[in-house]
Amino acid sequence: xxxxxxxxxxxxxxxxxxxxxxxxxxxxxxxxxxxxxxxxxxxxxxxxxxxxxxxxxxxxxxxxxxxxxxxxxxxxxxxxxxxxxxxxxxxxxxxxxxxxxxxxxxxxxxxxxxxxxxx
Numbered sequence: 265x266x267x268x269x270x271x272x273x274x275x276x277x278x279x280x281x282x283x284x285x286x287x288x289x290x291x292x293x294x295x296x297x298x299x300x301x302x303x304x305x306x307x308x309x310x311x312x313x314x315x316x317x318x319x320x321x322x323x324x325x326x327x328x329x330x331x332x333x334x335x336x337x338x339x340x341x342x343x344x345x346x347x348x349x350x351x352x353x354x355x356x357x358x359x360x361x362x363x364x365x366x367x368x369x370x371x372x373x374x375x376x377x378x379x380x381x382x383x
Contacts, residue, residue: 280347281354299363314363321356328353 294300305316327349331341341349 277351281351284351285355299366302363314360317356317360317363324349324352324356
């Protein structure tokens with residue numbers, strides 16, 4: 265694949281992912297918290313937000329695996345299907361990064377607060 269073609273695929277994919285994340289922001293957040301649904305789902309299953317997200321992301325990963333299996337029979341998905349399936353997985357990875365960063369910051373803040381109490 266020529267670099268120009270790859271760059272077009274990359275830029276189109278990022279544009280569509282951004283559009284989806286922005287469009288779904290209001291639908292999946294509460295009180296300005298973009299990660300609300302994962303936190304809520306975690307409470308249902310008595311696990312963590314990142315575990316809840318990963319459980320949801322696995323559905324998309326399985327879809328991609330099914331697509332890969334079909335390529336062995338020379339069946340290839342349309343651009344629309346690729347946009348949806350690959351885009352969803354990219355978005356879940358971005359959301360996973362956000363959860364992990366938020367949890368790390370919360371842990372660091374807790375450690376700082378505990379250290380201040382111990383001083």
